Amino acid sequence: MYRIGIDLGGTKIAAALVDEENRIVKKLSVPTDPERGSDCVAENISRLALGLCGEAGVSAGDIPFMGIAAPGAINPETGYIERAHNLMMEHFPIADKVRSLTGIKDIRVENDANAAALGEAVAGAAKGSRYSVMITLGTGVGGGFIIEGKVYSGFNYTGGEFGHMVIRAGGRQCNCGRKGCWEAYSSATALIAMTREAMDGDPGSELHKVAAELGKVSGKTAFIAARRGDATAQKVVDHYIEMLACGIVNVINLLQPDVLSIGGGISNEGDGLMIPLQKQIDREIFIHGIGKSTEIRIAKLGNDAGLIGAANL
Amino acid sequence: MYRIGIDLGGTKIAAALVDEENRIVKKLSVPTDPERGSDCVAENISRLALGLCGEAGVSAGDIPFMGIAAPGAINPETGYIERAHNLMMEHFPIADKVRSLTGIKDIRVENDANAAALGEAVAGAAKGSRYSVMITLGTGVGGGFIIEGKVYSGFNYTGGEFGHMVIRAGGRQCNCGRKGCWEAYSSATALIAMTREAMDGDPGSELHKVAAELGKVSGKTAFIAARRGDATAQKVVDHYIEMLACGIVNVINLLQPDVLSIGGGISNEGDGLMIPLQKQIDREIFIHGIGKSTEIRIAKLGNDAGLIGAANL
Numbered sequence: 001m002y003r004i005g006i007d008l009g010g011t012k013i014a015a016a017l018v019d020e021e022n023r024i025v026k027k028l029s030v031p032t033d034p035e036r037g038s039d040c041v042a043e044n045i046s047r048l049a050l051g052l053c054g055e056a057g058v059s060a061g062d063i064p065f066m067g068i069a070a071p072g073a074i075n076p077e078t079g080y081i082e083r084a085h086n087l088m089m090e091h092f093p094i095a096d097k098v099r100s101l102t103g104i105k106d107i108r109v110e111n112d113a114n115a116a117a118l119g120e121a122v123a124g125a126a127k128g129s130r131y132s133v134m135i136t137l138g139t140g141v142g143g144g145f146i147i148e149g150k151v152y153s154g155f156n157y158t159g160g161e162f163g164h165m166v167i168r169a170g171g172r173q174c175n176c177g178r179k180g181c182w183e184a185y186s187s188a189t190a191l192i193a194m195t196r197e198a199m200d201g202d203p204g205s206e207l208h209k210v211a212a213e214l215g216k217v218s219g220k221t222a223f224i225a226a227r228r229g230d231a232t233a234q235k236v237v238d239h240y241i242e243m244l245a246c247g248i249v250n251v252i253n254l255l256q257p258d259v260l261s262i263g264g265g266i267s268n269e270g271d272g273l274m275i276p277l278q279k280q281i282d283r284e285i286f287i288h289g290i291g292k293s294t295e296i297r298i299a300k301l302g303n304d305a306g307l308i309g310a311a312n313l
Numbered sequence: 314m315y316r317i318g319i320d321l322g323g324t325k326i327a328a329a330l331v332d333e334e335n336r337i338v339k340k341l342s343v344p345t346d347p348e349r350g351s352d353c354v355a356e357n358i359s360r361l362a363l364g365l366c367g368e369a370g371v372s373a374g375d376i377p378f379m380g381i382a383a384p385g386a387i388n389p390e391t392g393y394i395e396r397a398h399n400l401m402m403e404h405f406p407i408a409d410k411v412r413s414l415t416g417i418k419d420i421r422v423e424n425d426a427n428a429a430a431l432g433e434a435v436a437g438a439a440k441g442s443r444y445s446v447m448i449t450l451g452t453g454v455g456g457g458f459i460i461e462g463k464v465y466s467g468f469n470y471t472g473g474e475f476g477h478m479v480i481r482a483g484g485r486q487c488n489c490g491r492k493g494c495w496e497a498y499s500s501a502t503a504l505i506a507m508t509r510e511a512m513d514g515d516p517g518s519e520l521h522k523v524a525a526e527l528g529k530v531s532g533k534t535a536f537i538a539a540r541r542g543d544a545t546a547q548k549v550v551d552h553y554i555e556m557l558a559c560g561i562v563n564v565i566n567l568l569q570p571d572v573l574s575i576g577g578g579i580s581n582e583g584d585g586l587m588i589p590l591q592k593q594i595d596r597e598i599f600i601h602g603i604g605k606s607t608e609i610r611i612a613k614l615g616n617d618a619g620l621i622g623a624a625n626l
Contacts, residue, residue: 131468145567147460154569155444156605161566164599168493169481169559176599178562180481246482249491253474254458254567256467284491292469 002058004049004066004104005311007112007303008041008094010034010086015048016304017056018311022123024304026052034088041087042094046101065106067310068094069115076157076313079109108313112306114151114160116299117144119309120261124300129258133251134299135162137264140175141183141247145255151313163187167246182250185243188219188265191236195222198236206230219266227272241273245280252285252294263299274298315371317362317379317417318624320425320616321354321407323347323399328361329617330369331624335436337617339368347401354400355407359414378419380623381407382428389470389626392422421626425619427464427473429612430457432622433574437613442571446564447612448475450532450577453488454496454560458568462625476500480559495563498556501532501578504549508535511549519543532579540585554586558593565607566599576612587611 002025007014014029028048034041045068053060072084079095081087095107110118117134126132126146136142143162145152153159163183164176171180172190184190195217199207206225210233211217214224222240225233248260266273278296285293301308315338320327327342341361347354358381366373385397392408394400408420423431430447439445439459449455456475458465466472476496477489484493485503497503508530512520519538523546524530527537535553538546561573579586591609598606614621 129468147465152460152568155442155571155607156569158599159567159569161599164566165478165563166559167479167482169484169556171482178597178599243482246479250478250563251567253477254472254564255465256469256472258468294468 001064002056002062003311004052004063005307005309006045006049006066006068007115007306007310008032008045008068008070008087009112010071013041013044013048014303014307015045015052016307016311017052018308022308022312024307026055027307028052028055032087034086038087038089038092039097041089042097043101045094046098049098049102049104060103063104065108065311066098066102066104067115067313068098068107068109069112069306069310070094070109071112073158074109074111076108076110076151079107081109110151110310110313111153111157111160113142114144114153115309115313116142116263116305117146117160117309118149118151118312119301119305119307120263120299121146122149122312123308124305125261125297126259131255131257132259132261133162133255133257134261134263134305135248135251136299137186137188137244137262137266139187139189141187142264145257149312162247162251165247165250167243167250182243182247186240186247191219191222191240191266192217194236194240198222198232202232205232207233220269223269223272238276241276241280245277245284248277248296249281249284257294259295259297261297261299263302263305267298270298314377315369315375316624317365317376318620318622319358319362319379319381320428320619320623321345321358321381321383321400322425323384326354326357326361327616327620328358328365329620329624330365331621335621335625337620339365340620341365341368345400347399351400351402351405352410354402355410356414358407359411362411362415362417373416376417378624379411379415379417380428380626381411381420381422382425382619382623383407383422384425386471387422387424389421389423389464392420394422423464423623423626424466424470424473426455427457427466428622428626429455429576429618430459430473430622431462431464431625432614432618432620433576433612434459435462435625436621437618438574438610439572444568444570445572445574446475446568446570447574447576447618448561448564449612450499450501450557450575450579452500452502454500455577458570464626475560475564478560478563480556480563495556495560499553499560504532504535504553504579505530507553508549511535511545515545518545520546533582536582536585551589554589554593558590558597561590561609562594562597562599565594570607572608572610574610574612576615576618580611583611
């Protein structure tokens with residue numbers, strides 16, 4: 001029995017047919033075109049879903065479930081996207097619209113960070129765990145908290161905003177209005193800003209050469225220059241890892257998940273990130289008497305996490 | 314049908330007979346005497362429980378459940394107190410011992426902060442809520458997270474350590490080894506330390522008079538002097554409330570409980586604490602699209618929270 005997972009992004013909609021072992025059997029995508037209106041987005045999703053069915057030779061009536069992962073404020077209870085700036089959507093009944101267009105009866109919607117965390121929990125880095133947290137280090141710091149195969153997002157479905165946990169009161173300005181949010185230190189955006197600040201302060205740093213080679217300052221710049229022995233870059237990396245560990249240890253002290261997985265662009269640094277990060281976490285972790293510690297892992301599923309998570313909502 | 318709740322503290326053991334409406338029908342207490350050994354503590358608990366049964370005219374066999382709230386690292390799965398400094402206990406099978414001494418079959422143990430949070434959830438400030446958090450502002454900042462009538466404490470039962478969430482990286486030293494923990498700003502101990510620092514910096518402050526009247530510097534000193542118009546005291550109170558709100562908003566952004574209740578000595582300040590606190594929370598809260606916000610309430614049950622929570626484990 002196949003299910004369908006949809007990853008609805010600002011620029012593209014991806015859809016996957018997922019089998020009972022959570023393998024992706026077939027994948028399709030189309031541009032989102034949000035400026036053509038929300039109804040048109042719902043039609044695009046529906047066409048993709050029916051296209052997947054056609055290619056797999058099943059009828060939409062044979063699909064018991066379809067899940068949609070979407071950015072912004074979602075109400076999974078009503079199936080509305082309440083607000084999603086980059087989809088230009090406000091209070092839109094996406095589940096109902098797609099249901100009537102496809103004939104698939106059971107359709108649920110969830111926030112994309114939560115869906116990705118669910119994907120990693122059921123089929124990725126946290127597979128087999130009872131409690132897990134996924135942190136995504138990208139434009140922001142996204143997060144999701146999974147309890148026994150279900151997304152936990154609180155009474156109003158807006159929990160799991162790990163990025164907007166202040167870790168340095170009065171510190172760097174965050175988009176949310178607060179100062180010192182984890183996101184303002186540990187997102188790729190923050191790393192790029194801190195790399196630029198370090199470059200401004202040290203015109204002779206290797207950072208400038210690396211940036212010229214890459215054609216831009218990115219989340220990789222400081223890691224590459226640090227590996228070449230540049231002290232200024234190493235400082236940027238050390239500070240980045242220190243603040244990342246600070247937020248992770250906070251999450252562990254509160255939630256003690258079996259597994260905390262890290263996704264997003266920065267996680268591609270692999271051991272260069274994970275080895276010093278684990279050392280810093282071990283230094284800070286709250287000592288307790290029962291002796292089991294949360295495992296920190298790199299997320300496994302990449303962009304498929306949202307699709308597989310959506311199919312498991 | 315009565316249940317028994319035990320609150321096992323470092324100096325005294327309290328026991329309560331709790332009815333089906335979570336009312337305390339009878340309460341007894343004895344000194345803990347931890348220096349006489351863990352077996353003796355188990356005997357004290359058992360004698361109290363049997364004493365309660367005797368006074369209520371029921372036999373221990375008619376008590377379907379007894380819960381024990383204890384400080385330190387607890388393993389609710391095995392019924393062991395793994396480590397509790399002020400009970401001088403290490404890896405002690407408290408549930409088994411008390412079971413064999415009383416004949417009460419179903420006995421569970423839980424951390425005291427978690428039990429208090431459960432008490433407030435089932436019978437106190439968070440009654441009727443699906444998700445709730447209780448924060449206790451005392452010697453430390455204790456906390457408990459309740460999901461649908463059950464304590465959430467993660468895979469190793471040590472979650473809910475809200476006090477050891479860093480809110481100002483590199484800030485005030487915490488007992489746990491980290492710097493800038495919420496507890497280092499928002500516990501009564503921290504408020505007293507910050508009040509003392511302000512007194513050292515301002516010999517003419519009303520704080521000195523209030524401290525002399527109270528016979529000591531306490532968690533009340535700054536609140537009283539601020540009400541009398543002292544600017545130095547007001548600064549202490551403002552900073553205290555700012556940091557308290559910071560931690561609370563972090564908890565809300567992560568967990569979005571229906572209710573977050575505040576207990577412990579500082580919560581006795583009532584409106585003097587709650588009105589400016591709510592204002593600061595409203596300023597910082599993450600804006601979302603669904604429009605329901607966590608209610609912040611003062612805990613209702615005082616010292617009975619642990620007893621009632623224990624009876625509901």
